[in-house]
Amino acid sequence: MSGYGEVMVAFILFSVIFAGMVIMSRMLAPKNPYKEKLDLYECGSPILQGGYKMDIKYYLLAIMFTLFDIEILFVVPWSVYARGLGIIGFIEVSVFIILLFAGYIYAYVKGALKWQ
Amino acid sequence: MIIMPYHLSDFAVIVPELIVAALMLILFVVDLASKNRKKILSSISIAGYLAALLYSVINFWPAVQKFGFVGQIFIDQAGNFINMVVTLTAILAVMMSRDFLDRENIKDGEYYVIMAASVISMQLLSSTHNLIIVFLAVETLSISMYILTGFFKDKEKSPEAAMKYFIFGAFASAFLVVGIALFYIYSGSVEFSGIAKANAEGLLFIVAFFMVMVGILFKIAAFPFHSWTPDIYEGAPTPVSAFMSVAPKAAAFILLIRFLAIAVASITVQWQNLLWITAVFTMFFGNTVALLQKDLKRLLGYSSIAHAGYMLVGVLAFNHLGNAGVLFYLFGYVFTNMGAFAVCEYLSKKGNEDASIKNLRGIGYKYPAAGVAMAFFMLSLTGIPPTVGFVGKFYLFSAAIDAHYYWLVILGVINSAISAYFYLSVVVEIYMKGDAKESSVWLNSLTLKYVIAIGIAGTLIFGILPSLPFNAAISAVGIL
Amino acid sequence: MNSPILFYLLAFLLIGSSLMVVLSKDIYRASFWLVGFFLFFAGLLLTLHAPFLALTEIIVYSGAIAVMIIFAVMLTGKYANFELSGYSIAGVLIAAIFIIEIMLIIKDVPEFKNFAFAFASGSNARAVGISLFSGYLFPFEITAILLLVALFGAVVLAKRRKQ
Numbered sequence: 001m002s003g004y005g006e007v008m009v010a011f012i013l014f015s016v017i018f019a020g021m022v023i024m025s026r027m028l029a030p031k032n033p034y035k036e037k038l039d040l041y042e043c044g045s046p047i048l049q050g051g052y053k054m055d056i057k058y059y060l061l062a063i064m065f066t067l068f069d070i071e072i073l074f075v076v077p078w079s080v081y082a083r084g085l086g087i088i089g090f091i092e093v094s095v096f097i098i099l100l101f102a103g104y105i106y107a108y109v110k111g112a113l114k115w116q
Numbered sequence: 117m118i119i120m121p122y123h124l125s126d127f128a129v130i131v132p133e134l135i136v137a138a139l140m141l142i143l144f145v146v147d148l149a150s151k152n153r154k155k156i157l158s159s160i161s162i163a164g165y166l167a168a169l170l171y172s173v174i175n176f177w178p179a180v181q182k183f184g185f186v187g188q189i190f191i192d193q194a195g196n197f198i199n200m201v202v203t204l205t206a207i208l209a210v211m212m213s214r215d216f217l218d219r220e221n222i223k224d225g226e227y228y229v230i231m232a233a234s235v236i237s238m239q240l241l242s243s244t245h246n247l248i249i250v251f252l253a254v255e256t257l258s259i260s261m262y263i264l265t266g267f268f269k270d271k272e273k274s275p276e277a278a279m280k281y282f283i284f285g286a287f288a289s290a291f292l293v294v295g296i297a298l299f300y301i302y303s304g305s306v307e308f309s310g311i312a313k314a315n316a317e318g319l320l321f322i323v324a325f326f327m328v329m330v331g332i333l334f335k336i337a338a339f340p341f342h343s344w345t346p347d348i349y350e351g352a353p354t355p356v357s358a359f360m361s362v363a364p365k366a367a368a369f370i371l372l373i374r375f376l377a378i379a380v381a382s383i384t385v386q387w388q389n390l391l392w393i394t395a396v397f398t399m400f401f402g403n404t405v406a407l408l409q410k411d412l413k414r415l416l417g418y419s420s421i422a423h424a425g426y427m428l429v430g431v432l433a434f435n436h437l438g439n440a441g442v443l444f445y446l447f448g449y450v451f452t453n454m455g456a457f458a459v460c461e462y463l464s465k466k467g468n469e470d471a472s473i474k475n476l477r478g479i480g481y482k483y484p485a486a487g488v489a490m491a492f493f494m495l496s497l498t499g500i501p502p503t504v505g506f507v508g509k510f511y512l513f514s515a516a517i518d519a520h521y522y523w524l525v526i527l528g529v530i531n532s533a534i535s536a537y538f539y540l541s542v543v544v545e546i547y548m549k550g551d552a553k554e555s556s557v558w559l560n561s562l563t564l565k566y567v568i569a570i571g572i573a574g575t576l577i578f579g580i581l582p583s584l585p586f587n588a589a590i591s592a593v594g595i596l
Numbered sequence: 597m598n599s600p601i602l603f604y605l606l607a608f609l610l611i612g613s614s615l616m617v618v619l620s621k622d623i624y625r626a627s628f629w630l631v632g633f634f635l636f637f638a639g640l641l642l643t644l645h646a647p648f649l650a651l652t653e654i655i656v657y658s659g660a661i662a663v664m665i666i667f668a669v670m671l672t673g674k675y676a677n678f679e680l681s682g683y684s685i686a687g688v689l690i691a692a693i694f695i696i697e698i699m700l701i702i703k704d705v706p707e708f709k710n711f712a713f714a715f716a717s718g719s720n721a722r723a724v725g726i727s728l729f730s731g732y733l734f735p736f737e738i739t740a741i742l743l744l745v746a747l748f749g750a751v752v753l754a755k756r757r758k759q
Contacts, residue, residue, distance in 0.1 A: 007647075008602070011639055060754040062667040066660035067743050067750070073655050074739065077648065077725030084722075088120050089729045092736070099740035102144070103747040109148050112751045121731055137741075185734045226752045233745045240738065252738045256745055263749035278753070320701070 060112060071100045121186045129184030129191045131175075132168050132199050133239045139164030140232035147225030157228045158214045162207055165235070169203040172196040176588065181595050187307070188246045193592035194370055194443070195243035201366045201446050202238045206231060208454040208567050209359035212461055215561035216355055219466055222267055231359070234260035238367035245308040245378065247296045247328075250371065254292060254331065257364055258285045264360075265352040277351025284344045285334070292331025298324035299379075308379040316382040325380055325387075332375065335368035336424045339397035346409075346417035350471075354464060357413060358457030361420045365427075366446045373431055373439050377596050384434065391432040392524060398425030399531040406538050412460050412471045415538065416453070419497060422535060423449065429521070429528055430512040436593055438515035443589035445512060448496075448504030448578055455571020456493040459486055462559055462568065473545055480546040483558070487546045489568050494539040496575045499532050503579040511586070603643045610636040618687070627665050634658035648721040 078085060078093045085092075107113055127134065142164070143157055150156070181192040210228070217227065237256035240249055262285065266278030300306055302321050303314030314321060334341040349357040376387055402422030409415040423445075430442040463479060463486060464471050480487030496503035509532065513525045578585055613636060616629040638653035728736050 008639070008642060011635075011642075015635075056671070056754050058667045059664070059671055060750055062660070062664040063750040063754075064747065066656070066664055067747050069656055069660035070743060073652055074728070074736070076651060076655075077721050077728050081722045081725040085725060085729050089725075092729050092733055095737060096740045099737070100743060100747075103744045106144070106148060107747065107751055110751055110755065112755065119730065122733065186731055188734050224752050224755075226748050230745060230748055230752075233741060233748075236741065246735075248732070248735045249738065252735055252742060256738070256742045259742070259745050259749060263745070263752060266753050269753075275753070323701075 057115065064107060064112070067103070068100070071097070126184035129182055129189055129243075132171055132191075132196075132203075133236050135168040135171060136164060136203075136232055136236045136239065139168075140229055140236065143225070143229045143232055147229060150225075152223075154217070154223060154225050155214065157225050158210050161210045161228045161232065164232070165203045165207045165210070168235075168239075169200055169207070172199040172203065179591050179594055188249055189240065189244050191243055192595055193588070194374075194596060195239075197443050197447075197589060197592045198242035198366050198370045199239055201443075201450055202235055202242070202363045205359055205363040205366070205450050205454060206235050208450070208458075208570065209355045209363075211563040211567045212355035212358060212454075212458055213353075214563045215559065216353065216461060216564070219559060220268065220353065221270070222353070224267070227264070227267060230260045230263050234264070235363070238363055241367040242370045245374065247299065247306040247308075247311075251289075251293055251296055253367075254335065255289060257335075257367070258289060261285075261356075261360055261364065264356045265348055267356065268351070268353050271351075273351035274353070277348045281344055281348045284341075288331050288334035288341065291327045291334075295324045295327025295329075295331065298327065308375065311379040312381055316380070322383075325383070328375065329387075329390075332368055332372050333394065336365050336372065336427075337421050338424055338428060339394050339401055339421075342398065342401065342421045342424075345421055346414045349417035349420070350411060350413045354413070354457055354461040357416075358454050358461075361416065361453055361457070362446070362450050365420075365424060369427060369431070369442055369446060373442065373593075374596050376431065377434070377439075388432050388434065391428055392521070395425050395428035395432060395524065396527055398422070398428060399528060400425075403531045403534045403538075406535070409538070410472050410474070412473050412476070412542070413457075415473065415542070416456060416460065419535070419539075420453070422531065423453075423497075425531070426509060426512055426528060429516050429524055432524075433512075433515040433519040433521065435515055435519055436590060437511060437518055439593035439596075440586065440589040441508065441511035441515050443592060444582070444586050445508035447585050447589070448508045448575070451571045451574030451578070452493050452496040452503070452505055455489065455568055455575065456497065458564055458567040458571060459490040459493065462486055462561075462564055464559065473542055476542065476545045477548050478546075478550050486568070489572055490546055491543045492572060492575065494543050496579070498536045498539045500536075501579065502576065504575045504582065505579075507579055507582045507586075603640065606636055606640045606643060610640060623669050624666070627662065627669055630665065631658050631662045634662065646720060648724050651721065 074096065075093060078089055082089065139161065142160060146157060146160065147154075175191075176193060176196050179193050181190050183190040209231070213227065217223075234257050237253040237260065240253040241257065244250060244253070262278050262282045265281050266275045268274030296306065298320055299311050302318060302324060303311045305311055305313075330341065333339075334344075337345045349361065352360065376384075380387060399422055402418050402420075402425055406415055406418035406422065409418060427442045427445055430438040430445065432438070433441075460471060463476065463483075476490075480491070492503070496505035499505045499509040501507075509528075513528055516525045516528070610633060613629050613632040617626050617633060620626045620629060634653055634657040638650040638658070641647075641650040641653060
């Protein structure tokens with residue numbers, strides 16, 4: 001179990017650095033809050049009434065990212081013990097990856113990754 | 117080095133799944149390679165499902181349960197029976213889709229690929245005692261169904277229905293997976309036989325049982341979990357509604373039967389009481405609310421809730437006749453319900469608008485064949501001889517009498533009488549003098565007409581000569 | 597590594613960030629606090645000797661799910677600026693009932709204590725790997741089909757029709 005000690009130290013370090021950055025910027029930055037600042041994407045254009053039209057493609061990308069992320073998660077148990085799982089394990093994980101690679105090809109051919 | 121517990125011979129157990137998986141792969145490749153020839157996809161689908169259907173028919177006998185993949189999956193007669201029901205439904209649904217998708221300008225070939233994936237998941241569901249496989253299959257099935265429901269992108273109701281279905285379904289899946297986890301915590305096993313060995317007195321066991329039941333009862337649209345059905349049937353493309361009203365229910369019913377008979381056999385009396393209430397409410401709810409419906413597809417939605425109620429009567433009788441009755445009922449339901457939806461599709465206008473019952477007025481004179489067919493399917497759904505609907509109900513109710521559920525049978529018969537009112541009012545509308553408000557072009561599709569013909573043939577032949585499928589069903593429920 | 601101090605520190609941060617998710621007025625900030633919540637939860641799982649679950653938490657939740665939530669918030673745009681405070685009493689009530697229920701179950705059901713063994717048996721990523729690639733290979737490959745279908749669905753439903 002001690003193998004994760006380094007991870008923990010790194011984790012705590014990151015947390016401290018991150019928290020420090022947030023707190024420092026809070027303390028040092030000039031403050032001038034007004035409501036429009038909370039809106040998203042205001043590149044000089046007048047504020048639209050009744051909502052923005054954001055491309056659904058962002059969300060499509062997020063979903064695909066999630067799916068391939070889950071694929072990575074399934075590959076992790078293989079990778080930590082790849083030597084022990086041997087050639088059989090390699091074939092098994094290959095089948096899994098090939099199946100999902102077909103999904104990638106599909107998304108590519110259908111133009112889901114294209115940004116018109 | 118790990119020891120591989122699987123053998124090459126294990127693949128003999130999943131041949132039906134492999135056939136459909138190969139079909140899915142071919143459809144996928146053809147869809148990617150071809151730009152516009154989507155009709156070929158439906159032809160390939162029909163051929164693939166036909167192969168799987170034939171495999172199940174040929175390998176139906178002998179009555180053994182052959183396990184594979186360390187017992188996670190098996191093939192037996194009940195599984196083969198449900199495979200037949202599912203692949204037959206898929207064939208009919210593809211035939212219904214062929215020209216329908218053209219008319220509605222749905223060009224995405226994924227339709228057939230996703231349908232194949234859903235068929236695989238139903239085949240898995242009908243041949244496992246393992247709750248992990250059950251969960252994965254239920255998820256694959258649910259996701260496929262959400263997507264198929266939302267295929268009508270031009271029509272506002274379709275994505276809305278998909279969204280509703282997704283939200284309800286996600287809740288049901290969450291219950292199912294928590295139930296499975298609790299079973300595992302409690303008994304240390306995800307196999308039905310392992311769960312059966314656990315002490316059924318514990319609080320956790322009961323909680324787990326209820327949660328898994330929520331997941332299964334949602335799939336068969338039984339009483340407290342029925343509310344998604346009419347909206348989704350109305351919003352989905354008609355062939356999908358038809359497919360959804362038969363095939364997933366068949367897979368869920370065999371799962372329910374197996375789960376109740378093996379995993380929780382130690383609390384039979386309790387689950388029978390639970391199902392008694394569920395069945396009565398399901399029947400009454402489906403039939404009484406159907407009385408108020410103006411839309412044909414919504415009417416069929418409520419009717420499918422009621423029919424799930426009748427089948428629950430067979431499940432809770434908990435004898436061979438009851439279980440075989442459920443299988444037989446599902447088999448007959450394929451022909452009757454697919455036929456009814458096919459007529460509904462035949463008489464619908466582009467965009468699927470105005471499927472109201474009023475629009476059927478006078479079509480019995482204008483389109484005599486469609487009128488007769490619809491009237492015939494309505495009779496079968498009511499349960500009037502010489503149709504398969506009558507025979508199915510007869511088996512279910514006589515099984516309940518064998519198990520001494522007299523009150524339940526009385527309530528079931530009362531429900532059939534109620535249902536006669538709205539089914540026959542459709543028939544009356546068909547043969548009413550006068551025209552529908554506007555005469556329009558109906559969907560002219562050869563394969564759709566074949567579906568109606570197959571529906572009539574099946575309803576009539578198995579209504580008069582039920583012995584062949586019924587004997588198969590009786591033999592199938594010998595080993596669960 | 598097994599010091600309870602670390603556990604309680606992380607648990608404290610976890611509760612703090614989850615409170616911030618509920619209490620922050622701006623939904624964007626709430627979603628970023630949620631990312632913090634996932635990270636602290638991952639740390640907590642590490643102290644409980646469940647590195648694989650911790651990894652899941654980081655890869656899937658603070659990675660992908662957080663991105664999805666933030667994009668969803670962006671997609672809904674201004675509509676998302678609804679007032680949440682009206683539901684606070686009901687929320688507190690439901691949360692209280694849920695916590696009491698969980699505590700009762702953990703207290704009364706001995707099976708949960710037996711279950712603790714799973715958390716004390718070393719690298720469970722390796723254990724997951726061994727069972728995933730031997731006995732549970734078949735369900736594992738079904739998962740691939742499940743993910744594939746989900747991908748098809750996402751592409752089909754989100755794709756605009758060319759016209």
